[in-house]
Amino acid sequence: MEERISLGKFIAKRRKIMRLTQEELAKRIGVSKSAIAKWETDGGLPDRDNLRKLSDVINVSIDDLHRIIERADVKDMDLELNITPDVIATLESYGYRVIRPDEKGLAKD
Numbered sequence: 001m002e003e004r005i006s007l008g009k010f011i012a013k014r015r016k017i018m019r020l021t022q023e024e025l026a027k028r029i030g031v032s033k034s035a036i037a038k039w040e041t042d043g044g045l046p047d048r049d050n051l052r053k054l055s056d057v058i059n060v061s062i063d064d065l066h067r068i069i070e071r072a073d074v075k076d077m078d079l080e081l082n083i084t085p086d087v088i089a090t091l092e093s094y095g096y097r098v099i100r101p102d103e104k105g106l107a108k109d
Contacts, residue, residue, distance in 0.1 A: 007068050008042035014058045015040075029053045045069065 005013075015025050015036075022036040029036075031050060038044050046054055055062045088098050 004071055005068065006042050007045060007065065008040045010065075010068050011036070011054070011058070012040040014060065018058065025057065028057045 015022070020028075022040070023033045026033045026036045029050060030053065035046075035050075039046055045051075051065060052062060055065055091098050
């Protein structure tokens with residue numbers, strides 16, 4: 001049976017194999033050390049651009065990283081978004097429709 005590993009555990013393992021600290025990896029990708037820590041503890045996933053940078057730095061294809069994400073047990077990951085009212089207002093000012101949690105998935109026109 002294939003062992004499932006979360007993207008976070010994979011990043012941490014690969015980083016250690018490369019003998020990089022979280023701070024060194026963060027600097028190479030262009031993110032904060034806390035972003036690396038969050039990814040490694042499965043507190044969130046890198047966005048598309050950071051996933052591409054991560055794949056370059058740790059020398060793993062984006063396809064392989066996507067396979068890890070798809071195989072991971074997502075129910076154990078915290079995928080909650082923390083979007084501030086300012087971000088929502090900015091998105092709406094650009095014409096995006098934001099469904100707030102209090103709307104319970106009901107679209108209002």
